[in-house]
Amino acid sequence: MALKNAFYAQSGGVTAVINASACGVIETARRHSDRIGKLYAGRNGIIGALTEDLIDTSLESDQAIAALRHTPSGAFGSCRYKLKGLEENRAEYERLIAVFEAHNIGYFFYNGGGDSQDTALKVSQLGERMGYPITCIGIPKTVDNDLPITDCCPGFGSVAKYVAVSTMEAGLDVRSMAETSTKVFVLEVMGRHAGWIAAAAGLAAESEDQPPHVILLPEVPFRKQPFLDAVRRSVERFGYCVIVVSEGIREEDGRFLSDSGSTDAFGHVQLGGVGPIIASMCKRELGYKYHCAVADYLQRAARHVASKTDVDQAYAVGAAAVEMALDGRNAVMPTIVRKRDEPYQWEIGCADLAEVANRERGLPPEYIREDGFGITDACRRYLQPLIQGEDYPPYRNGLPYYVRLKNASVPRRLGDTFTLR
Amino acid sequence: MALKNAFYAQSGGVTAVINASACGVIETARRHSDRIGKLYAGRNGIIGALTEDLIDTSLESDQAIAALRHTPSGAFGSCRYKLKGLEENRAEYERLIAVFEAHNIGYFFYNGGGDSQDTALKVSQLGERMGYPITCIGIPKTVDNDLPITDCCPGFGSVAKYVAVSTMEAGLDVRSMAETSTKVFVLEVMGRHAGWIAAAAGLAAESEDQPPHVILLPEVPFRKQPFLDAVRRSVERFGYCVIVVSEGIREEDGRFLSDSGSTDAFGHVQLGGVGPIIASMCKRELGYKYHCAVADYLQRAARHVASKTDVDQAYAVGAAAVEMALDGRNAVMPTIVRKRDEPYQWEIGCADLAEVANRERGLPPEYIREDGFGITDACRRYLQPLIQGEDYPPYRNGLPYYVRLKNASVPRRLGDTFTLR
Numbered sequence: 001m002a003l004k005n006a007f008y009a010q011s012g013g014v015t016a017v018i019n020a021s022a023c024g025v026i027e028t029a030r031r032h033s034d035r036i037g038k039l040y041a042g043r044n045g046i047i048g049a050l051t052e053d054l055i056d057t058s059l060e061s062d063q064a065i066a067a068l069r070h071t072p073s074g075a076f077g078s079c080r081y082k083l084k085g086l087e088e089n090r091a092e093y094e095r096l097i098a099v100f101e102a103h104n105i106g107y108f109f110y111n112g113g114g115d116s117q118d119t120a121l122k123v124s125q126l127g128e129r130m131g132y133p134i135t136c137i138g139i140p141k142t143v144d145n146d147l148p149i150t151d152c153c154p155g156f157g158s159v160a161k162y163v164a165v166s167t168m169e170a171g172l173d174v175r176s177m178a179e180t181s182t183k184v185f186v187l188e189v190m191g192r193h194a195g196w197i198a199a200a201a202g203l204a205a206e207s208e209d210q211p212p213h214v215i216l217l218p219e220v221p222f223r224k225q226p227f228l229d230a231v232r233r234s235v236e237r238f239g240y241c242v243i244v245v246s247e248g249i250r251e252e253d254g255r256f257l258s259d260s261g262s263t264d265a266f267g268h269v270q271l272g273g274v275g276p277i278i279a280s281m282c283k284r285e286l287g288y289k290y291h292c293a294v295a296d297y298l299q300r301a302a303r304h305v306a307s308k309t310d311v312d313q314a315y316a317v318g319a320a321a322v323e324m325a326l327d328g329r330n331a332v333m334p335t336i337v338r339k340r341d342e343p344y345q346w347e348i349g350c351a352d353l354a355e356v357a358n359r360e361r362g363l364p365p366e367y368i369r370e371d372g373f374g375i376t377d378a379c380r381r382y383l384q385p386l387i388q389g390e391d392y393p394p395y396r397n398g399l400p401y402y403v404r405l406k407n408a409s410v411p412r413r414l415g416d417t418f419t420l421r
Numbered sequence: 422m423a424l425k426n427a428f429y430a431q432s433g434g435v436t437a438v439i440n441a442s443a444c445g446v447i448e449t450a451r452r453h454s455d456r457i458g459k460l461y462a463g464r465n466g467i468i469g470a471l472t473e474d475l476i477d478t479s480l481e482s483d484q485a486i487a488a489l490r491h492t493p494s495g496a497f498g499s500c501r502y503k504l505k506g507l508e509e510n511r512a513e514y515e516r517l518i519a520v521f522e523a524h525n526i527g528y529f530f531y532n533g534g535g536d537s538q539d540t541a542l543k544v545s546q547l548g549e550r551m552g553y554p555i556t557c558i559g560i561p562k563t564v565d566n567d568l569p570i571t572d573c574c575p576g577f578g579s580v581a582k583y584v585a586v587s588t589m590e591a592g593l594d595v596r597s598m599a600e601t602s603t604k605v606f607v608l609e610v611m612g613r614h615a616g617w618i619a620a621a622a623g624l625a626a627e628s629e630d631q632p633p634h635v636i637l638l639p640e641v642p643f644r645k646q647p648f649l650d651a652v653r654r655s656v657e658r659f660g661y662c663v664i665v666v667s668e669g670i671r672e673e674d675g676r677f678l679s680d681s682g683s684t685d686a687f688g689h690v691q692l693g694g695v696g697p698i699i700a701s702m703c704k705r706e707l708g709y710k711y712h713c714a715v716a717d718y719l720q721r722a723a724r725h726v727a728s729k730t731d732v733d734q735a736y737a738v739g740a741a742a743v744e745m746a747l748d749g750r751n752a753v754m755p756t757i758v759r760k761r762d763e764p765y766q767w768e769i770g771c772a773d774l775a776e777v778a779n780r781e782r783g784l785p786p787e788y789i790r791e792d793g794f795g796i797t798d799a800c801r802r803y804l805q806p807l808i809q810g811e812d813y814p815p816y817r818n819g820l821p822y823y824v825r826l827k828n829a830s831v832p833r834r835l836g837d838t839f840t841l842r
Contacts, residue, residue, distance in 0.1 A: 177495075
């Protein structure tokens with residue numbers, strides 16, 4: 001019997017290091033070419049499997065695959081496409097199995113967040129039932145750091161580093177301008193449900209006079225007066241105030257602040273999300289001149305300032321996924337297990353997908369300072385190791401050299417087409 | 422007679438490398454301790470001179486001064502405070518001379534943009550007339566790259582590099598998400614009157630399929646329909662569109678597309694918010710899902726990804742300023758003179774402040790692509806060398822190690838106080 005091929009797909013929002021996981025998967029599979037046939041990637045994630053649009057990674061040179069380690073974003077394309085429950089849209093799962101069967105695929109590596117781990121679990125269950133057993137391994141990835149069990153999620157450490165570095169740098173800027181100009185600086189960061197990214201900005205401060213002076217977390221309901229008091233206090237004590245706000249902060253009634261229809265100082269409806277709302281509130285209520293940055297994709301794409309720890313972990317979970325598959329594990333996800341805070345020591349663990357799927361981990365209460373506007377020492381101890389180390393990409397002509405793969409298609413074998421919902 | 426002391430001040434918006442110029446000034450002055458006494462810095466720029474709030478840099482260690490080379494923002498504080506014309510507020514100039522006289526200051530080094538060069542020139546003229554001759558040397562600094570005569574302005578190359586790197590990285594992100602999610606990404610960058618920073622994003626593209634697909638420059642009046650056509654074309658051809666927009670773009674009638682209504686101390690309108698306007702226009706008119714980042718201070722503070730060329734030039738103009746003063750030059754500014762494009766060769770030149778003051782240099786027409794949405798090869802040839810080379814700061818615990826000076830005050834000698842306008 002021919003060797004079973006493998007299928008790898010990237011899912012959801014991409015990160016600075018998801019390609020490092022791809023690199024770990026592909027390099028490890030290549031080292032086991034006696035046991036794994038070809039490694040196919042889904043073009044644009046799971047959609048590539050559903051539409052039988054597969055990429056033949058065996059046509060990429062070893063050098064190109066190695067360069068994935070320092071190339072941000074999803075080299076094969078990703079997608080936001082959640083498979084429904086088995087009962088709701090069984091056709092999608094059956095289609096996946098049909099495509100896998102047509103291409104003799106025996107291994108399914110799915111690199112994503114909670115939803116993706118759930119999909120991997122279901123594919124594993126359905127394959128079994130349909131008489132086409134397939135080894136399904138989830139590979140953790142999310143800048144939101146919200147997967148359970150694993151110490152952290154690859155992708156998060158680099159965003160954390162970017163946000164901490166940017167907060168420190170912009171903070172120095174505001175500090176030097178505050179006497180006559182900008183008194184308040186607002187940085188809006190990602191994190192719709194969990195405040196991990198905003199919390200990471202707290203690493204920039206070694207003492208209370210240093211930025212960020214106020215962190216707004218989605219775990220803490222936004223109350224206007226205590227917030228304004230904290231800003232005024234900071235400006236009065238230190239001359240300026242740096243605020244880091246998570247995009248997902250909510251009012252006490254649970255509504256997102258960014259959905260609240262707030263207007264800026266001039267009565268214009270805000271277009272730019274929660275950062276400008278917070279900034280103009282400081283201007284309107286306290287009279288402070290402000291600047292506001294919205295990091296958006298820059299934060300999760302910033303491979304140029306990635307955390308070496310994060311890159312190493314992203315690669316390691318990719319490599320471990322293949323090793324686990326070859327060890328006969330199924331429906332599992334490699335995890336990061338913290339052995340020690342300082343110096344940081346970690347190793348690869350293994351979690352059942354059933355334990356991981358669809359469970360979110362928010363910032364625990366003991367990581368949030370009592371006033372709600374900062375992080376505790378416990379939080380700092382947790383976060384600090386994750387941004388350790390630099391891992392610069394190579395540069396050419398002043399710019400990072402990021403690889404673009406050939407991404408050649410695998411010839412289709414199924415006659416029909418599949419229409420996505 | 423005691424050696425004359427020197428005064429150094431930082432002016433206007435700070436940059437990732439203005440402290441490298443300070444480092445050049447101080448280290449060079451220290452090497453000439455037989456000819457220059459102490460070097461004082463103005464706390465918060467020229468305000469420090471007016472209020473006799475001087476910092477004694479001689480109390481900083483050689484090591485701390487050396488670390489300025491890799492520390493962003495203004496280590497002594499900067500300010501937005503433009504001295505008026507001599508006739509309008511002669512008292513301010515007389516006050517400067519009085520403070521200089523009280524502290525035996527014979528050299529005035531002013532590190533800033535066009536307005537600051539104008540101030541340095543006036544101080545030089547007035548000192549002469551008041552019988553207290555003072556050597557005034559301007560040191561170029563502006564992220565806007567809008568000073569005349571000099572090949573470029575220290576501070577610009579690092580913003581250019583940050584913007585090009587960020588555009589490249591976010592572009593890869595959008596590309597991998599575009600199939601099911603974000604089709605349009607907008608990055609708003611600085612540049613009130615001149616499009617140099619937005620133009621620099623063009624360095625990220627090596628071919629027309631690569632981001633940025635559309636650059637919106639203040640030199641090109643914004644016309645909605647051609648813009649929307651360009652965005653649609655890009656999405657149809659490449660699957661997505663990355664737009665880099667200068668904060669200063671204007672409608673055909675000359676109004677800023679985004680005018681927040683408030684003005685800064687120089688009477689300049691405070692801008693911000695054009696990115697979200699452009700992004701939501703793409704959604705409203707074309708139906709594309711978008712993301713939008715506003716780089717704001719992050720771009721000019723990003724010492725972690727500074728251009729080595731820029732750092733070297735910033736240091737060099739600081740060092741040259743001191744050498745020029747000691748050579749008996751007055752009312753001049755060191756410039757960068759380009760000798761060759763590739764490999765880039767430059768040397769230090771010298772311009773009269775009268776030729777520099779209050780003159781702005783925009784992007785020349787031959788640097789703007791015919792359709793107005795991109796840059797030409799000539800522009801690329803000009804910009805490319807300015808982002809060459811990396812010059813990473815040292816890191817501790819995963820974060821850049823940026824120095825904080827002691828900034829000890831010089832005892833006041835004048836009994837009176839001076840009230841700022």
